[in-house]
Amino acid sequence: MMATVVIKIGGSILEALEEGFYEGVVKRASLGDKIMIVHGGGPAINNLLQAMAVESQFVNGLRKTTAEVLTAAETALSGQINKQLVRSLYQAGGKAIGLSGSDGHLLKTIPIDTDKLGFVGAVESVNVDVLFNVVKAGYIPVIAPIGMDANYQPYNINADTAAAAVAKASKAEELVFVTDVDGVQKDGKVIKEMDEVLAKHYIEEGVIYGGMVPKVNACLDSLSGALTKARIVNGKKTYHPSAGTAIVKQSNVLTSGA
Ligand SMILES: Nc1ncnc2c1ncn2[C@@H]1O[C@H](COP(=O)(O)OP(=O)(O)O)[C@@H](O)[C@H]1O
Numbered sequence: 001m002m003a004t005v006v007i008k009i010g011g012s013i014l015e016a017l018e019e020g021f022y023e024g025v026v027k028r029a030s031l032g033d034k035i036m037i038v039h040g041g042g043p044a045i046n047n048l049l050q051a052m053a054v055e056s057q058f059v060n061g062l063r064k065t066t067a068e069v070l071t072a073a074e075t076a077l078s079g080q081i082n083k084q085l086v087r088s089l090y091q092a093g094g095k096a097i098g099l100s101g102s103d104g105h106l107l108k109t110i111p112i113d114t115d116k117l118g119f120v121g122a123v124e125s126v127n128v129d130v131l132f133n134v135v136k137a138g139y140i141p142v143i144a145p146i147g148m149d150a151n152y153q154p155y156n157i158n159a160d161t162a163a164a165a166v167a168k169a170s171k172a173e174e175l176v177f178v179t180d181v182d183g184v185q186k187d188g189k190v191i192k193e194m195d196e197v198l199a200k201h202y203i204e205e206g207v208i209y210g211g212m213v214p215k216v217n218a219c220l221d222s223l224s225g226a227l228t229k230a231r232i233v234n235g236k237k238t239y240h241p242s243a244g245t246a247i248v249k250q251s252n253v254l255t256s257g258a
């Protein structure tokens, strides 16, 4: 079946993706799936900030974004990482177009809490027409999570949040978060399936922490209509449809320790 598939590639895994990753994505696109890529780039932003001798801090997994940090985020995400991904897809035999959330006003954004977070945005709506037109023309859209508000102000958006918004708005049948671990783990074991009740419990307990918190929350937010599960998988391993952790609306799997 031809499906709309949103793939989020984390900054944590960009340099360590398994050899055939991009070929696999290009193959799916060539078979007719509507592939849309959203990427992060936390480590690249950190490196650039370090070179600029600017410090940044995280509040609940979100980077407090001053005007200076925003410039670094846009440069690293829309410039460096976005183009690197586009080139990797060409190298794998595909065709891709890099966009940020400002291009085509793809991600209409509103501030989350200017006092606490500065220029960190939430996605109000997604211009899916642009994405489907890019796909229809034969290209894979590659999206950097830099949004824009009604006054043309750019915002730094957490990439997991941006991916969930794109999946929801495009009515995707599949949403995959490619990261640097085998999924959500507890006591060294991968949790195969997790619903909202269990996820909130593990976040509260601290089993899920740091960058995994916005990711799991993005999975939960994305579940609506066509999308019944979102998946968190390890980009170092060849993808298969039951890999990693599936986040579902309501789990029938009994998990001990919950
Ligand atoms: N329960 C958990 N299971 C697995 N990883 C977890 C868990 N809780 C927190 N993490 C951390 O979350 C990280 C993935 O999030 P992050 O570094 O933000 O990745 P990405 O750049 O792909 O978004 C893992 O490398 C791990 O350190």
Ligand SMILES: CC(=O)N[C@@H](CCC(=O)OP(=O)(O)O)C(=O)O
Binding pocket: 009, 010, 011, 012, 039, 040, 041, 042, 043, 045, 061, 062, 063, 073, 120, 121, 145, 156, 157, 158, 159, 160, 211
């Ligand atoms: C607001 C906010 O926190 N934005 C993120 C955007 C990049 C991102 O999310 O990258 P990963 O997917 O690699 O974590 C940041 O500045 O790091």
